[in-house]
Amino acid sequence: MTSPLRLGTRGSTLALAQSQLTADALTAATGRPVELVRIVTPGDRSSAPVAQLGVGVFVSALRDALLAREIDFAVHSYKDLPTATHPGLHIAAVPPREDPRDALIAKGGQTLAELPPGSVIGTGAVRRIAQLHALGLELQVTPIRGNIDSRIARVHGPEADLDAVVLARAGVVRIGRAADIAETLDPMLMLPAPAQGALAVECRADDSDLVELLAALDHAPSRAAVLAERAMLATLEAGCSAPVAAHAELAEGEDGDEIYLRGAVISPDGVRAIRLSRTGTPADAAEIGKALAADLLDAGADTLIGSTE
Numbered sequence: 001m002t003s004p005l006r007l008g009t010r011g012s013t014l015a016l017a018q019s020q021l022t023a024d025a026l027t028a029a030t031g032r033p034v035e036l037v038r039i040v041t042p043g044d045r046s047s048a049p050v051a052q053l054g055v056g057v058f059v060s061a062l063r064d065a066l067l068a069r070e071i072d073f074a075v076h077s078y079k080d081l082p083t084a085t086h087p088g089l090h091i092a093a094v095p096p097r098e099d100p101r102d103a104l105i106a107k108g109g110q111t112l113a114e115l116p117p118g119s120v121i122g123t124g125a126v127r128r129i130a131q132l133h134a135l136g137l138e139l140q141v142t143p144i145r146g147n148i149d150s151r152i153a154r155v156h157g158p159e160a161d162l163d164a165v166v167l168a169r170a171g172v173v174r175i176g177r178a179a180d181i182a183e184t185l186d187p188m189l190m191l192p193a194p195a196q197g198a199l200a201v202e203c204r205a206d207d208s209d210l211v212e213l214l215a216a217l218d219h220a221p222s223r224a225a226v227l228a229e230r231a232m233l234a235t236l237e238a239g240c241s242a243p244v245a246a247h248a249e250l251a252e253g254e255d256g257d258e259i260y261l262r263g264a265v266i267s268p269d270g271v272r273a274i275r276l277s278r279t280g281t282p283a284d285a286a287e288i289g290k291a292l293a294a295d296l297l298d299a300g301a302d303t304l305i306g307s308t309e
């Protein structure tokens with residue numbers, strides 16, 4: 001009998017769902033048992049709003065537990081990871097990505113086009129706020145925080161006080177609330193956050209047996225898409241402070257696979273946006289992302305002022 005691998009997880013519904021999904025996939029692929037180890041983070045103990053603490057506190061607590069050898073691996077929402085690599089740790093797998101698009105949850109199942117002018121929509125991310133303003137639908141956008149269930153409860157439930165909320169479709173699906181989605185937003189209207197919908201499976205870099213084992217979960221097209229989107233983000237972080245959005249698609253071209261990367265930098269009021277795209281081969285994913293960021297900066301992305309939430 002091999003002892004179970006210890007998968008460290010936060011206690012939120014989304015974190016538990018993502019961790020259990022990954023544990024089951026690993027056991028199915030390799031036969032190794034996995035046990036979930038609950039990590040209580042300073043963010044879980046604090047009553048301060050998450051937007052103030054930043055998702056970084058959750059990531060740090062899991063990474064500290066990894067480096068302290070209290071757990072063997074962890075599963076993160078990839079979009080919550082800082083773009084810099086962490087010394088001593090390794091992303092051993094990027095499992096098949098969920099749909100990266102954003103989703104609208106609205107009263108009476110209304111779509112964006114059906115929401116009357118003046119409707120109040122809640123969302124926390126400056127990227128979503130900016131793109132909602134850019135639609136010119138006279139929607140009122142209000143910042144909200146909290147976990148996915150509590151955001152959905154702002155629309156559906158006894159305490160409902162908003163007409164709609166915008167969330168990552170992947171998170172809503174993973175916690176089993178897909179039926180509440182009124183509309184999945186076309187990336188032409190709402191370009192997703194870099195790496196949205198993707199997971200990162202992380203372990204210690206020197207744990208070579210586990211690095212090899214976790215590779216069974218890796219999905220090369222998902223990894224390439226995320227690599228392109230985050231390479232773009234990393235380059236832009238150094239040169240601009242406005243909200244950034246990115247979406248990479250992989251398609252079979254005439255001469256093999258092709259990656260199509262779209263990127264946007266939007267002023268927080270939605271008035272100005274720079275949107276560009278690039279194509280290339282998945283093997284050059286990082287280079288495509290860097291080149292697209294350079295194109296965006298050349299087009300004036302650095303002149304769009306924003307906050308880096």
Ligand SMILES: NCc1[nH]cc(CCC(=O)O)c1CC(=O)O
Pocket residue numbers: 055077078079080148166167168169170171172195196197198199
């Ligand atoms: N910022 C919080 C966060 N981190 C990951 C997800 C959803 C799942 C994902 O994108 O993988 C969410 C919630 C949201 O943005 O609606």
